[in-house]
Amino acid sequence: MSCIETIQAYALRSIGLGERLLPRGDYTLCEHFTLIGSGMIWNVYFAVMALLLGFFFANVLALGKAAQSAWLRKPSEWFIFLFRGSPLFIQFFFAYFLFLRLKSVSPMFDGLTAAGLGALIVLFLNTAAYSAEIFYGALRSIPKGDVEAADAYGITGFRRFRRIIWPTMLRLAWPAYTNEAIFLFHATTLVFFSAFPVHQQKGDSLYYASYFADKTFNPFVPYPILAMYFILFTLVIVWLFGMVNKRLNRHLPQAQRPRVRYRPNLLR
Template structure:
């Protein structure tokens, strides 16, 4: 393992301002995908709980498709499938977008995590106490203000435990990015294995890096839960 680290530590960890390390690529994939997925999931979750079927059914279909198919297949469809269409290659913007494996990976990860996050937020909205909504309406809130000031903040707080699991799972899911030739942690580990034939050591380093990031994310979410969910803790009489 020391030999592999001495030879590949730059590829795993070092960033010189021009070439990203495997760790930096993995973190960027994770942060970008989660950010895009989160921003899309909020309005979709509101649409998901809407009593109007014309609004909720398309969202339900979208989450069903992306939660019912493997992320690996979704990435292959976006990276190799969509680019095979002539009208995609004939347009400059779409050609530049789908020609890049990095862009395709972020798009696939964002759509996938958005589907799961939408269901998490929608479930939290459905489980809200009826008294919270009635109290807000008694103060004159309705429509946009009711969602902005009461429903969405309350749902986000109570979604933290489930959303933290989704973030960890998304970190693990980024390991399939090597399929789109993205030089993430696992791609560097595969290169190290091909060069040295030390499979256990090469993939062991990758496992340790993923484990370290996971522990850091768990610690962050524990602090967030302690801060924002403190009001749910039992209190001494």
């Protein structure tokens, strides 16, 4: 099979389109690249969906944690502690078994045990907790003068939040949030290595990489390919978030704009 044919057969293998049987025997480099790249679809799907949804929830949580009323503050604090204080790996296991239990209660919950939905929920809650802590930190470091100036102009209530506090919070939090995005993207590889089963060998990039490594007993080809893909996508994230950062700080003179530093935190 030529490389073009391989790409046609396997480029969408991870979502179940194309050739059903995985290649066997002598694996070519082309097959490595195509299948691992195909698996990236899952990683991108998880990362994009979790980040988009998590962003909104994180804002709510951060505001809750910064709230005066204990009724709002305590639940947010506990939620953030629960998800930041425990390993994501254990959270995946826990959620999967919880979903299994729910499934036996009512057929309504059937979809939850599939990785596409169940793992996404876990990643969404997890990134919401981590991002909320970042946003909360930013909320607390908003310059006092900005808020006072808003008060002096008679901007109050929701309008003050919408036009002064929230944009400043985003501006302050954005470099850290970029790292959180990278970090979450890397964490998506955990999904199929925890409890969530791989259906008909439709796995993510790490699943295929370890598949090759298991079959050929040679880790020196598939893992560097995987690393290359991840470094590539990480650069894309840095670029995208850098654009947003530029827009957030468009009022500042060029030299004063904070640069996003690539500093992915650590694993969770």
